Amino acid sequence: MADMVGSAVVQETVSRITSYLLRKRDDDKKMASTGHNLERLEMAHTELELALERSARMPITDVSLLRRRKLLERAFKDCRDLLHRSRIKQQTKFVMESEQPVTHSSFPKRIAQSSMSSYFAVFRKNSVGCSDDVRRYEWLAERADRFLRDVESGCSLRRYMFSNPLVRQLLEGKTLEYKMVQGSILRRLHIRPMCVEGRGVEATLEFRYEDRKTPRKSFAFGLVLRLSESTDSVGTATRCLQSLTSSFKHVAEAVLGELARLPSQDISHSHAAAPCFSVQELCSYDTLAPGCNVLQIKWV
Incomplete structure (x- = not known):
């Protein structure tokens, strides 16, 4: 009987350790994926910014290019806001994980912690981080590079036949x-x-x-x-x-x-x-x- 109880305790302990290690590995993968997505988003943001900065100093004469530039300006602002929310989310998650759990906290503190957890859960849901958002802005960054090449070629006056x-x-x-x-x-x-x-x-x-x-x-x-x-x-x-x-x-x-x-x-x-x-x-x-x-x- 004692052997059976001891064996059950050992199995339970091994199961908990294994579950903890697997959960930690999944969390590490998610953290690495989130960090990589944030880097990709930052790179797309800088590509959009570069295209807008360079094109601002070029003599654009085509109305279609001016319209495309306005679309890129709007995408740049949206990407900037998304990047800002992602950084806040990452910092908030780091702060929450670095805090030690309090087992003997007072009832008001437990209510406050529960409210904060609910708030950040909603915040994470509405925030960035998904690969679809990142891929979208990477696609827009590619379009920005194409736009810049079109502007540079369009600013060459040799292709124009001037009436005046x-x-x-x-x-x-x-x-x-x-x-x-x-x-x-x-x-x-x-x-x-x-x-x-x-x-x-x-x-x-x-x-x-x-x-x-x-x-x-x-x-x-x-x-x-x-x-x-x-x-x-x-x-x-x-x-x-x-x-x-x-x-x-x-x-x-x-x-x-x-x-x-x-x-x-x-x-x-x-x-x-x-x-x-x-x-x-x-x-x-x-x-x-x-x-x-x-x-x-x-x-x-």
């Missing part, structure tokens, strides 16, 4: 200017390109007409438009002027007449990088004579 020679110079980063003084009259056309993140390449067109003898005849016209290989900046400015209300009709007609007289062959260009500025800065014409007319800027 001025557009090529603007896409190359050159600032174009035309200035002519005839007695008391000054005519000045200034076109400056700028790369706006999320909007591609845009250009600010500023035309100023100053009559020192008759200040009331002076006016300024500003326009901001997105550039592409087929953009006609002067033609776009003309269409914008034609759409103005009757209150600006006389000024619009004057601008149209002046733009039509501009000789494009006399326009000079410069490689100097133009600083970024706001619409309010573009609207300020401090050097104009008092009483001049200023037309509202349009975004195209």
